[in-house]
Amino acid sequence: MIEINEFDKIIAANWKLNCSLDFLKHYFNKINSNDIKPGVCGIISPPLVYIQNCSLHLKSSSLFLGAQDCSLYNKGAYTGENSASMLKDNNCQFCIVGHSERRQIFGETSKDVKKKAENLINQGINPIICVGETLAEKNAGSTKNILYEQLSNSLPEKSSSNSIIIAYEPIWAIGSGLVPSLEEINDIHSYIKSDINKFKNYKILYGGSVKSSNVKEILNLENVDGVLVGGASLDPIEFTKILNAC
Numbered sequence: 467m468i469e470i471n472e473f474d475k476i477i478a479a480n481w482k483l484n485c486s487l488d489f490l491k492h493y494f495n496k497i498n499s500n501d502i503k504p505g506v507c508g509i510i511s512p513p514l515v516y517i518q519n520c521s522l523h524l525k526s527s528s529l530f531l532g533a534q535d536c537s538l539y540n541k542g543a544y545t546g547e548n549s550a551s552m553l554k555d556n557n558c559q560f561c562i563v564g565h566s567e568r569r570q571i572f573g574e575t576s577k578d579v580k581k582k583a584e585n586l587i588n589q590g591i592n593p594i595i596c597v598g599e600t601l602a603e604k605n606a607g608s609t610k611n612i613l614y615e616q617l618s619n620s621l622p623e624k625s626s627s628n629s630i631i632i633a634y635e636p637i638w639a640i641g642s643g644l645v646p647s648l649e650e651i652n653d654i655h656s657y658i659k660s661d662i663n664k665f666k667n668y669k670i671l672y673g674g675s676v677k678s679s680n681v682k683e684i685l686n687l688e689n690v691d692g693v694l695v696g697g698a699s700l701d702p703i704e705f706t707k708i709l710n711a712c
């Protein structure tokens with residue numbers, strides 16, 4: 467398992483349902499991860515069927531490999547699933563769990579997220595656990611309550627700041643081009659770190675419409691330890707800039 471505390475900043479790419487062999491060829495020709503500063507952990511999370519291909523490409527790179535989800539189950543009659551041990555067999559060191567698209571589209575609950583994170587930890591894979599509020603919840607002033615509920619129920623009992631990463635992703639900011647103000651981001655991260663005492667030393671990533679033009683100011687915030695990047699991570703030149711923004 468990677469020791470999260472060894473890093474200052476974490477820059478994670480989430481490719482979602484976007485990839486092809488042509489895309490990979492182009493991507494790895496263009497991305498430059500040689501200039502990543504020491505202390506920065508760069509992660510690429512492709513769709514699972516391309517994980518081996520990416521693993522070969524990443525051999526000569528300082529980037530780590532991540533998955534976008536794992537099964538609740540470890541083995542058996544669960545058609546279409548991939549277990550944490552299968553991710554391990556395929557060189558995954560990180561795995562995103564509880565992304566809002568999985569919570570909203572696939573009905574994943576915080577209880578499911580917790581079980582998945584437990585499965586991952588048991589296999590020595592670091593979970594990146596996502597939480598975030600909808601626009602309606604933000605407008606109702608309930609962001610902090612929602613986050614408290616999600617965090618309390620999604621993190622396994624034996625989690626530690628060295629094994630688990632938290633990603634705060636306001637749902638209304640994902641893929642929308644909208645980003646909370648810097649004050650809002652810092653305030654929410656500070657709430658998670660300071661008010662919910664348990665998560666004091668955890669690394670907390672911000673996610674939602676991060677791009678090379680806004681990443682520096684977000685990473686400079688006191689309570690932000692990295693970013694989780696969707697759309698902008700699909701462009702290798704753009705993602706190279708984001709990796710080098712620390």
Ligand code: PGA
Binds near residue numbers: 674696
């Ligand atoms: P976005 O996605 O960067 O395209 O907004 C972020 C995410 O969903 O992790």
